[in-house]
Every structure is written in C-alpha cells, then in structure tokens.
Amino acid sequence: MYRKEFFVFDQEKPVPVVIRNYEEKDFSYLIRIQQESFPPPFPSELWWNEEQLKNHVTLFPQGALCIEVNGEIAGSMTGLLIDFDPNHPEHSWEEITDNGYIRNHNPNGNTLYVVDIGVRPTYRKLGLGKWLMFSMYDVVVHLGLERLLGGGRMPGYYKKASAMSPNQYIEAVVNGELKDPVITFLLHCGRTPVKVVANYLDDEESCNYGTLMEWKNPFFKS
Known part of the structure; x- marks a missing residue:
C-alpha cells in the first residue's frame, strides 16, 4: 500500500500533507470532493x-x-x-472505465489509466493535483507498467x-498560445498529448472532445 508524507507551501508557510490509498471510511469525503471539484455544467450523474x-x-x-492536508481529505x-494498443487509441471515458465502476480492470494490463482526479477548490493553490499525479507515476514505476494514460477534458x-x-486548439495550447484549465495543468505534470478523441465524454465545455495524454515510464523495459 502507498503512503507518502511531505510538505507543500502556502506562500512561504510549510503545510504537512499525506498521500495514501483511500478506504471505505473515506467515501463520504470523496463524494464531496467530486461535488466541489466538478460543479455544473459538469453532469452530476458522473460524480462518484x-x-x-x-x-x-x-x-x-x-x-x-x-491527499490529506492537516488530516482533512x-x-x-x-x-x-488496461491493455492499451497505441495503434487503436479511440475510446470513450465510459467505455474505458466501465462508467467509473472499473469492473473491466485488467491486472495484466500494460497501462495505468486515469479514471478521475479532483482537488477541492479551496486547496488548489497548494499544487495538490500535481502531487497526486506524481504519486500515480510512482505506482506506474512500482508495477513496471509502460505508461500512465488518461483523457483530459478541454x-x-x-x-x-x-x-x-x-486539434488546432490543442496545438495552440501546447505552443503556449492559449491556456486550458485542464490540458495546461496536465502539461505541467509531464503528460504529453497522444490524440484528440471525439465523443470522449458528455461535456458541454469540451464540446464532447477529450485529449489522450500519457506519461511514459522511463524505467520500462520492453
């Protein structure tokens, strides 16, 4: 199981945080995180x-x-x-994640696929999303997987x-001509675009598109 303790900074003040595996006792807090992180027009039926x-x-x-800050999630x-084939990358979020139920989890898969990431708005100035992403990279390395992959909203x-x-929009974001709240964040986390996918998610703001973005395991031996 995973547990990491360190400090983040609120301006110049160190703040203790813990990243760990969540458990059943955390469920009510996790649902609240979803509600705060993904307000309308994000579909409420997609909350956990x-x-x-x-x-x-x-x-x-x-x-x-x-991730906990001073003991609060x-x-x-x-x-x-999943077993990802780069030659056939097209899929929807619902299809690849079993609509968030992950009953299609493949213990022998080559890729860790991101189902979801969310941080409560009052804590976003602390850079917690980036630390969560880096911790999931730890899991990729520990399990000897090829990559971390996920579809970024736009x-x-x-x-x-x-x-x-x-595609022109993503190119403009990658070139620094535009900023996107999600794609720019993922670039900051070391993820790189693989492909723009139509009908990825029922998401009005993204016009139902998603951008597959990966982080390749630098230690992977094929």
Missing part, C-alpha cells in the same frame, strides 16, 4: 457513488489515492489497469470552437 468507490478499493486499491485520484475549447478545430 458508493458502489463505484467500493469497486475502486476492492479491484485496484493501488490506483485509489487521496482535500483531493483524490483513481486509476485502473473545458476552454467551447470558447474557440467556432474558430478552430479541436
């Missing part, structure tokens, strides 16, 4: 329910992480293992959809 969370801690507990990240795209294609 207890059955999904039970599957996370049962089927792949290594991929169920949360401030964010979480969830993954499952919540700034709807503002530019009439002027550019989704």
Whole structure:
C-alpha cells in the first residue's frame, strides 16, 4: 500500500500533507470532493457513488489515492489497469472505465489509466493535483507498467470552437498560445498529448472532445 508524507507551501508557510490509498471510511469525503471539484455544467450523474468507490478499493486499491492536508481529505485520484494498443487509441471515458465502476480492470494490463482526479477548490493553490499525479507515476514505476494514460477534458475549447478545430486548439495550447484549465495543468505534470478523441465524454465545455495524454515510464523495459 502507498503512503507518502511531505510538505507543500502556502506562500512561504510549510503545510504537512499525506498521500495514501483511500478506504471505505473515506467515501463520504470523496463524494464531496467530486461535488466541489466538478460543479455544473459538469453532469452530476458522473460524480462518484458508493458502489463505484467500493469497486475502486476492492479491484485496484493501488490506483485509489487521496491527499490529506492537516488530516482533512482535500483531493483524490483513481486509476485502473488496461491493455492499451497505441495503434487503436479511440475510446470513450465510459467505455474505458466501465462508467467509473472499473469492473473491466485488467491486472495484466500494460497501462495505468486515469479514471478521475479532483482537488477541492479551496486547496488548489497548494499544487495538490500535481502531487497526486506524481504519486500515480510512482505506482506506474512500482508495477513496471509502460505508461500512465488518461483523457483530459478541454473545458476552454467551447470558447474557440467556432474558430478552430479541436486539434488546432490543442496545438495552440501546447505552443503556449492559449491556456486550458485542464490540458495546461496536465502539461505541467509531464503528460504529453497522444490524440484528440471525439465523443470522449458528455461535456458541454469540451464540446464532447477529450485529449489522450500519457506519461511514459522511463524505467520500462520492453
């Protein structure tokens, strides 16, 4: 099981945090994180329910992480293992994650797929999302997987959809000409774009697109 203790900084003040595997006793806090992290127009039916969370801690507990600040859960990240073929990357979030229930988790998969990451808004200035991502990279290395992969929302795209294609939008973000709340964050975390996928998620702001972004395990031996 995973546990990491360290400090983050609130301006110049060190703040103690812990990243660990979440458990059943944490479920009510995790659901609240979802509600605060993904307000409307994000579909409320995509927030976690207890059955999904039970599957996370049962089927792949290594991929169920949360972060505590002074003992209070401030964010979480969830993954499952899949056998990913780069030659056939197209999929939807619902298909690849079993709609968040991860009953399709493949213990022999080559890729850790990010189901979800969220941080409560009041804690976002502390950079907790980046620390959660780095901790999931630890899991990728520990399990000897090829990569971490996930589909990033593109919540700034709807503002530019009439002027550019989704691929042009992502290219502009990667070139630093535009900033996107999610894609730019993932770039800061070391993730790189693989492919823009249509109908990835029912997401009005992203015009239903998602960008697959990966982090390759630098220690992987094929």
